[in-house]
Amino acid sequence: MKFMIVGSGAREHAIAENAVKCGYDVYSATEIRNxxxxxxxxxxxxxxxxxxxxxxNVAKKVNPDIIFIGSEESLFAGVSDALRKEGxxxxxxxxxxxxxxxSKGFMRRLMEKNSMYGRLRFKTFSNIEEASRYIxxxxxxxxxxxxxxxxxxxxxxxxxxxTYLKDEKSAAKKxxxxxxxxxNLSQDLExxxxxxxxxxxxxxxxxxxxxxxxxxxxxxxxDHPHAFVEDIGPETGGMGSISGVENNLPFLNEKDFKxxxxxxxxxxKAIKKETGEPYFGVLSGQFMLTDKWGPTVIEFYSRLGDPExxxxxxxxxNFDEIVEGMYNGSLSGIKADFEQRATVVxxxxxxxxxxxxxxxKGHLLNIDMDAVRKTGAKVYFGSVYEEGNKYYTGGxxxxxxxxxxxxxxxxxxxxxxxxxxxxxxxxxxxRKDIGTKALLEKRFDQANLAKDIFHYREERGLIxxxxxxxxxxxxxxx
Amino acid sequence: xxGVCGIYAFDEIWNVSRFVYYQLIAIQSRGQxxxxxxxxxxxxxxxISGKGTIQESMESYEVNDLLGPCGIGGVSTRDVNGYVxxxxxxYFDGSVKITEEAVQKLRMDLANMSEKDAVRSFLDGLxxxxxxxxxxxxxxxxTRDKLGIKPLVIGGxxxxxxxxxxxxxxxxxxxxxxxxxxxxxxIVIIDRHYIxxxxxxxxxxxxxCIFEYVYMARIDxxxxxxxxxxxxxxxxxxxAHNKPVEADVVIGVPETAIPFAMAYSNESGIxxxxxxxxxxxxxxxxxxxxxxxxxxxxxxxLNPVRGAVRGKRVVLVDDSVVRGTTMRNIVNLLxxxxxxxxxxxxxxxxxxxxxxxxxxxxxxxxxxxxxxSEEEIASIIDADTFAYINVEELKEALGGDDxxxxxxxxxxxxxx
Numbered sequence: 001m002k003f004m005i006v007g008s009g010a011r012e013h014a015i016a017e018n019a020v021k022c023g024y025d026v027y028s029a030t031e032i033r034n035x036x037x038x039x040x041x042x043x044x045x046x047x048x049x050x051x052x053x054x055x056x057n058v059a060k061k062v063n064p065d066i067i068f069i070g071s072e073e074s075l076f077a078g079v080s081d082a083l084r085k086e087g088x089x090x091x092x093x094x095x096x097x098x099x100x101x102x103s104k105g106f107m108r109r110l111m112e113k114n115s116m117y118g119r120l121r122f123k124t125f126s127n128i129e130e131a132s133r134y135i136x137x138x139x140x141x142x143x144x145x146x147x148x149x150x151x152x153x154x155x156x157x158x159x160x161x162x163t164y165l166k167d168e169k170s171a172a173k174k175x176x177x178x179x180x181x182x183x184n185l186s187q188d189l190e191x192x193x194x195x196x197x198x199x200x201x202x203x204x205x206x207x208x209x210x211x212x213x214x215x216x217x218x219x220x221x222x223d224h225p226h227a228f229v230e231d232i233g234p235e236t237g238g239m240g241s242i243s244g245v246e247n248n249l250p251f252l253n254e255k256d257f258k259x260x261x262x263x264x265x266x267x268x269k270a271i272k273k274e275t276g277e278p279y280f281g282v283l284s285g286q287f288m289l290t291d292k293w294g295p296t297v298i299e300f301y302s303r304l305g306d307p308e309x310x311x312x313x314x315x316x317x318n319f320d321e322i323v324e325g326m327y328n329g330s331l332s333g334i335k336a337d338f339e340q341r342a343t344v345v346x347x348x349x350x351x352x353x354x355x356x357x358x359x360x361k362g363h364l365l366n367i368d369m370d371a372v373r374k375t376g377a378k379v380y381f382g383s384v385y386e387e388g389n390k391y392y393t394g395g396x397x398x399x400x401x402x403x404x405x406x407x408x409x410x411x412x413x414x415x416x417x418x419x420x421x422x423x424x425x426x427x428x429x430x431r432k433d434i435g436t437k438a439l440l441e442k443r444f445d446q447a448n449l450a451k452d453i454f455h456y457r458e459e460r461g462l463i464x465x466x467x468x469x470x471x472x473x474x475x476x477x478x
Numbered sequence: 479x480x481g482v483c484g485i486y487a488f489d490e491i492w493n494v495s496r497f498v499y500y501q502l503i504a505i506q507s508r509g510q511x512x513x514x515x516x517x518x519x520x521x522x523x524x525x526i527s528g529k530g531t532i533q534e535s536m537e538s539y540e541v542n543d544l545l546g547p548c549g550i551g552g553v554s555t556r557d558v559n560g561y562v563x564x565x566x567x568x569y570f571d572g573s574v575k576i577t578e579e580a581v582q583k584l585r586m587d588l589a590n591m592s593e594k595d596a597v598r599s600f601l602d603g604l605x606x607x608x609x610x611x612x613x614x615x616x617x618x619x620x621t622r623d624k625l626g627i628k629p630l631v632i633g634g635x636x637x638x639x640x641x642x643x644x645x646x647x648x649x650x651x652x653x654x655x656x657x658x659x660x661x662x663x664x665i666v667i668i669d670r671h672y673i674x675x676x677x678x679x680x681x682x683x684x685x686x687c688i689f690e691y692v693y694m695a696r697i698d699x700x701x702x703x704x705x706x707x708x709x710x711x712x713x714x715x716x717x718a719h720n721k722p723v724e725a726d727v728v729i730g731v732p733e734t735a736i737p738f739a740m741a742y743s744n745e746s747g748i749x750x751x752x753x754x755x756x757x758x759x760x761x762x763x764x765x766x767x768x769x770x771x772x773x774x775x776x777x778x779x780l781n782p783v784r785g786a787v788r789g790k791r792v793v794l795v796d797d798s799v800v801r802g803t804t805m806r807n808i809v810n811l812l813x814x815x816x817x818x819x820x821x822x823x824x825x826x827x828x829x830x831x832x833x834x835x836x837x838x839x840x841x842x843x844x845x846x847x848x849x850x851s852e853e854e855i856a857s858i859i860d861a862d863t864f865a866y867i868n869v870e871e872l873k874e875a876l877g878g879d880d881x882x883x884x885x886x887x888x889x890x891x892x893x894x
Contacts, residue, residue, distance in 0.1 A: 157636045159653050168496050172638075175491035225637075227488075228673040230657035232634035234488045351671045355489065429672045438658075 001025070003323070004062050005041075006049050006079065006092075007070030008032050010382035010400040011306040014313035015070055016040045017380075022320035027062040029055050035391055036381035049074050052082025059088055066091065066327050069281070072149060072303050076102045080281070091209075091326045093281040097271050098302035100283070104194050105147045107300055114270045118263050118287070118297045120199065121466065121478060124191035131177045131193045135170055141198040144176055146185035148192070149299075152225065152237040152354065154185045157198055197466075199290040201450045202443055203298060204249055205241075205308045206260045206285045209322050210268050212278020214331040216322060217261055219247045219315070219338055221308040222443075223286075227354060229433045236354045237397060240346040240434040242408050243311045247338065250408075250440070251447040252289065260287050260295045267300065280326075284308070291453035293464050307345045310380050310400045315339040341404040344411040344435040347382070348399040348419060351427035361395035363426035377403035377418035393426070401430075408435050479694060479837050480559050480571040481508030481644040482630070484550035484611045485652070486618040486668045488638060490520070495544040497639075497652050498551045502532045504651040505553055505644050507696055508571070514558040515551030516567035517544040520616045525562045548618050550611040555838055565615055571628045571644055572608030573836040580604075588614060593667050594676045597621065601665075601678065605894055607687075607835035609644060609660075618642070618668045624678060625685040625891050626662025627835050627882055629701035633657045640668045645699040659702055685882040685891035688872065689837060692826035693797050697737050704876065707737060712875040713825050713867055714741025714795070721865040722746065723821045726790040729753025731797070731808060732780065738825040739795035748793060751786040753812075780808060788816035798826045799855070799866075800839070802846035806859040813860065822861040827869045831888040839885045 003024035005016045013036030016026045020040050028037040028044040037044055045058040050073055059067060069080055069092030078095035099106045104122075111119040124147050125131035141161060146154040156176050160169050177193055186192030205223055209216040223241040227233035244250050248257050264285050271279045284301035304312070313319070317337040325331040352360030365384060372379055379401055383394035399422065403414035412435025419430055433439045457463055468476045483501035485494045498515050506513075513535075514527035524544050528535035531553075552558050552569030560569040561576045566585060568576060580603050587596035597612070597619055609628035612619040620642045622630050633641045633654040641654040649656055660666055663678040686702050687694070692713065695706045714737065728750045730739025743750035792812060799805050809820050828847030833839045842848050846855060847866075856864035869886050873879060884890040 155637065158638070159636065161653050162500075162651070164500060165496060165652065168493060171493065172491045179491065226634070228640075229675065230632065230634065230673075231655070232632075232640045232657060232673060233637070235637040353671075355670060427672060429674075432675075 001066070002027065002062060002064040004029065004059060004064035004067045005037070005070055006055060006067065006074050008034055008037070008049065009070070009306060010036065010380040010397075011304055011309040012070040013037055013040070013380045014310045015068060015304070018313045018316060018319045019068075019323070022323070024320075027064060029058045032385040032394060033387070034381050035384060035386040038386060049079065050077040052077065052079045055079050056082055056086050059083060059086065065089065066323060068092065068323070070303060072098065072101055072301065075281075075302050076149075089327050091281050091323070093279060093283070093302040094275070094277060096275040097277070097279050097281070100267065100271060100300045101149050101302040103147055103189060104145060104149075104299060105189070105191050107297075108194075108196065110267070110270050110274060111297065114266065116263060116266050116270070117259060117464070118293045118295050119464070120197045120296065122194060122196035125193040125195070126191050128178050128181050128193075131195065132174045134195060135173045135177070142173070143196050143198050144173060144180070145194045145196070146180045146192060147194040148186035148189045150185040152235050154180050154183070155235040159198060199288055199292055199296055201288045201290040201296070202251065202446050203286065203288045204252065205301075205305045206257075206264060206287065207301075207304055207308060207312065208264050208283050209326065209331060210279055210281070210283055211326060211329065211331045212268060212272060212280050214334070215261070215265060215268060216331050216334055216336050217247075217264070218312050218336050219243045220249050220252065220257065220260075221305065221311045222249055223305065223308060224431060224434050228429070229431050234354055238305070238307050238347065239349070239431045240344070241307045241311050242345075242435050243343045244408065245340050245342050245406070251444050256289060256295055260285055263287075263295065263297060289447055289450050291450045291457065292466075294451075294454050306382075307347060307400050310345045310402050311343045314378065314402055315341070315343060315404060339404065341406060342408045342411050343402065343404045344408055344415050345400050345402045346415050346419065346430050346434055347397045348401065348422055348428050348430045349397050350393040350395070350424070351429065353396060357395040360393060363393045363424055365391040365393060365398065366423045367391065367399075368421040371421040372418045375403070375414050375417040375421070377401055377414045379418065379422075393424075398428070408440060409437050412436060479509050480552060480554040481505035481648075482550065482552045482569045482571055482609060482611045483643040483648045484613065484618050484620070484641070485548065486640045487547035488640070488670055490547050492547045492638060493545055494547060494549050494639070495541050498549040499532060499541045500651050501643060501648040502551045502553055504648040506531050508644060508694065509554040511555050512558045513551065513553045514560060514562065514569065515544070515549060516562055516613055517546040517549035518567075518613055518615055519546035522564050523562075523567050523613060523615065524564075525567060527558055527562070548613060550613045550618060552611075559836075567613040568610060570608045570610035571836065572610070572623065573606035573834060574604040574608045575606075576604075593617065593619070594665060594674060597665050597667070598676075598678060602894075607893060611642060616670065619665065620660055620668070621665045622660050622662055623893065624663040624680055624682055625882065625893060626702070627685060627687050629686070629690060629695065630660040631656060631658070631701065632660055632666060640673065642666075645695055645701060647696045647699050650698065656700065682891070684880040686880060687835065687837070688876070688881040688883050689826070689833075689885060691876060692872065693734060694837070697734075709875055710737045710825070711741040713872065714738040715745040716871055716875060717795075717823050717825060717865070717867055718742045718745035720867075720871065721823060723793060723863060724791065725793045725819070725821060727751050727753075727786065728793045728795060729786060730795045732756055734797040735795050735825065738797065742793065742795055742823065746793075752783055753786050753792070753794075754780045754782055757781060780811065782811050782815045784815045787812055789818060791819040791821070792817045793821045793823060794861075795823050795825065797824070798829065799824050799846060800829055801844055802855065802859055809860050819862045820860075822856070822859065822864045824864075824866045826867065827872055827886040828866050829885050831885055833885050834890060835882070835884075837885065
C-alpha cells in the first residue's frame with residue numbers, strides 16, 4: 001500500500017514511522033527537508049503544503065492508495081477537498097469541517113447553538129475599539145485569544161481577582177487585543193478577537209479518528225503549554241506531553257473520559273448538520289478539567305495534536321486497521337490497540353521560541369544518535385531541516401524526544417538521558433519538570449481541587465450554570 | 479531582617495510597578511524601616527526608595543511613574559540591603575556586603591560569559607547569608623546561599639509573569655501560583671526566552687533559619703515546603719501538653735502569637751479570649767529600633783480587654799522574649815486590669831546568642847535568657863510562672879534537622 005503524508009514536523013514523522021511499521025511505502029509532501037521524514041520515506045517532495053494544486057501534483061506523481069494530512073493549515077487551505085476532487089482517498093477533514101479548529105468563534109457558536117456540554121461564555125469582536133469597550137465595561141477574569149488557530153500564539157489568560165490591580169490588568173488586556181490585530185494573528189477572519197470566560201484546571205487531549213459515524217478514541221494525553229519549568233512562561237504549541245499505562249490519565253476518572261468522548265461525539269454530529277457532510281478524518285478535543293463542568297472544551301483540533309501524536313503513534317499497534325478502515329470508508333467495529341505502557345514526550349526548543357522565532361532559526365544541532373539509542377528513547381524531528389548531512393533549527397519546536405516505560409516517572413528519566421545527548425552552540429531549552437513525581441503530584445492536587453468544587457456544584461444542580469447578582473439589576477443566570 | 483520580591487513579565491504589554499508595590503506590602507512584616515524598588519524597561523532601570531513603609535512614604539504617582547515589564551524590591555529593618563544603579567539593581571535578605579567593585583565585575587562578566595558563570599563568580603565573592611534578587615536590563619536572577627538560611631519562593635501568573643519573593647504571601651497578593659522553593663545554592667535566571675536553573679557546587683547540608691517558623695514569616699506563608707500555620711499550631715499544642723497550667727483563660731499577644739494561643743487553648747481545653755485591642759497600626763515591637771520607640775509601641779499597641787482578664791487566671795501566650803521589657807509591661811498591664819494570676823508561655827526557644835546572618839537579635843548582654851532561668855525570668859517580669867518551648871521540641875515540631883539554630887543555641891553553621 002502506498003501511503004502519502006502531508007506535513008513537515010514531528011507529528012508527521014511519527015505517523016510516517018508507524019505507517020512504515022505497517023508495511024506501507026511512505027511518501028512525504030513536506031515544506032522542509034525534515035530528517036525524520038527523509039529517513040522513513042521512500043521519497044520526499046518539497047512542496048507548498050498549503051496549496052491544493054501543488055499537493056495534487058505530488059499525489060499525481062506518487063499515485064498513493066491513501067493520503068494522510070497531518071497539518072492543520074493544509075486542512076484550512078482546502079487541500080483535502082482538492083485531493084478528494086481528484087479522486088484520492090484522504091484521511092483529513094474538509095475545509096468546512098476544519099473550521100471547528102480554524103475559528104474558535106465557529107466552534108463556540110456551534111457548541112452554544114447545540115447547548116453542548118463543556119461550553120464557555122464568549123464574545124468575538126471585529127475590531128480593537130469594540131473589544132476595548134467590552135474590556136472597560138466587563139473587567140472580569142477572561143481569556144483573550146486570536147479567534148483563528150495561531151499555533152498557540154497570542155493566548156492570554158488573565159485572572160482579575162484583585163481590585164487593586166484592575167487598572168494594570170485592564171491596560172494589559174487592551175494592549176494585547178491591539179497586538180492580536182496588529183500582528184494579524186487571525187488573518188482573514190472577520191472577527192479576529194475572541195474573549196471568553198476564564199477557567200482553570202488541568203488540560204488534556206482526546207484524539208479520535210472518525211468516519212463521521214464511528215469514533216475511535218485514542219489514549220488521553222496531557223500536554224504542557226507553558227514554555228518554561230514549573231508551569232511558568234508564555235503559551236506555546238506544547239512543550240511536552242504524558243500518557244498513562246491505561247488509556248486514561250492517572251488523574252482523570254472513567255466518567256471524565258466518557259463525558260469528553262460524548263462531547264467529541266456531539267461535535268461530529270453537529271458538524272454533519274452544519275456542513276451537510278460527515279466529518280472524515282481526525283477530531284481531537286482539547287479539554288480542561290474545571291470546576292464549572294468537569295470536562296470543559298478549550299479548543300478542537302481537526303487533526304492529531306503536536307506533541308500528542310508522538311505519545312500515541314509509537315504505541316499504536318493497529319494503525320493499519322484504522323488506516324484501512326478509513327480507506328474502506330468505515331471504522332465500524334475498530335478499536336485502537338495500545339501498548340499498555342506509560343509515555344513521556346519532551347520538546348527541545350531553541351532560544352527564541354515562542355516569542356522571537358527569527359533568532360531561533362538556522363542553528364546547528366548535534367545529536368549523538370548512538371548514545372540516544374542506548375537510552376531506549378527516540379528522537380522525532382520537528383522544526384529541523386537537513387542540509388549536507390547536518391541538522392539545523394527551523395525556529396519553532398525542534399525535537400520531540402519520546403520514551404515509554406512502566407510508569408511516567410521512569411519514562412521521564414529515559415527522555416532526560418536522551419536529551420543529554422543533544423547539543424548546540426545556540427541555547428536549547430526543555431522542561432525538566434514534565435513527567436517528574438513532583439509535577440504529577442501537583443496535577444493530582446489540582447484535579448482533586450477542581451473535583452471538590454465540581455461535586456458541590458453537581459449536588460446543587462449548578463453544572464454549566466453561572467449565576468451572577470448585580471447590584472441594581474439583580475439575578476442573572478447564564 | 480529583610481524581605482525581597484520581584485516580577486518578570488514575558489511580554490511588554492505589562493507594566494509591573496504596581497505589582498511590585500503590592501508585593502512589598504505583603505512582605506512588609508519582614509522590615510518596616512525602609513524599602514526600595516527598581517523597575518527595568520529593558521533599556522534602563524529606575525528606582526525609588528524611602529524610610530518607613532512604601533504605603534506611608536510614597537504617593538501613587540511616584541510608583542506609577544516607574545514603567546517596565548520587570549522589577550524587584552526589598553524591605554528592611556535597617557537601610558535597605560542592596561545596590562541600585564541604572565543598569566543593575568540588587569536586593570537581598572541576609573548579611574552580605576555588596577561593593578561597587580563586585581558589581582562592576584559582575585557587569586563585565588555578564589557581558590563576557592554565560593550568565594550562570596557570571597553570577598556564580600559574583601556569589602563566590604560573597605560571604606554570609608542571602609536570598610537575593612538581581613535585576614539586569616533584561617533579566618531577573620534569583621538565588622539563595624548554599625545553606626538556604628533565608629527563604630525564597632518562585633511562582634507564576636498565567637502565561638505572563640514569573641514571580642519570586644521571600645514569602646508566598648507576596649505571590650498570593652498578586653494572584654500568583656506557587657511553584658516551589660528556590661533551593662539552597664540554586665541560581666534561577668529568568669529571561670524573556672528561557673528560565674535557566676543552575677546549582678552551585680555543594681558540600682553542605684541546608685541550615686534554614688529556624689526563627690522564620692516561629693516568628694518572622696507570615697502565618698499564611700509556606701516556606702521550605704512547610705506551612706507556617708501548621709508549625710505554629712503544633713507548637714501551641716506542644717506547649718499546652720508539655721508546660722500545662724491550671725487557668726481560666728488563654729490570651730495571645732497580637733498579632734503573631736494569636737495562632738499559638740488558639741492551639742494552646744484547643745489542646746488544653748482552656749477557653750481563649752481576645753485579651754488585647756490594638757490602638758494604631760500594627761508594628762512589630764521586637765524590630766523597632768530604639769528602646770523608647772519599643773515602649774511607645776507596646777503602650778500604643780496593646781490595651782488589655784478588662785472583661786476578658788478581670789478576676790481570672792490568665793495564660794499569656796507570646797511568640798518570643800528578647801529583652802523582657804515588653805513582656806514585663808504586658809504582664810503589669812494585665813495585673814492592673816484585674817488578672818489574678820499570669821502564666822507566660824513563649825512559643826520560641828530562648829534567645830541566647832546574636833544572629834550573624836542579618837536578623838536583629840540584640841547582643842548577649844541585652845538578652846534576658848542568657849543568664850536567667852525560667853523561674854528568675856518569671857520574677858523579673860512579675861509573672862506567676864514562665865516557660866519556653868525548647869529547641870528540641872521545636873525541631874520535633876518541624877520534623878527535621880536542617881536548621882540554623884544559632885540564636886537559640888550559639889551553634890552556627892559554617893558559611894563561605
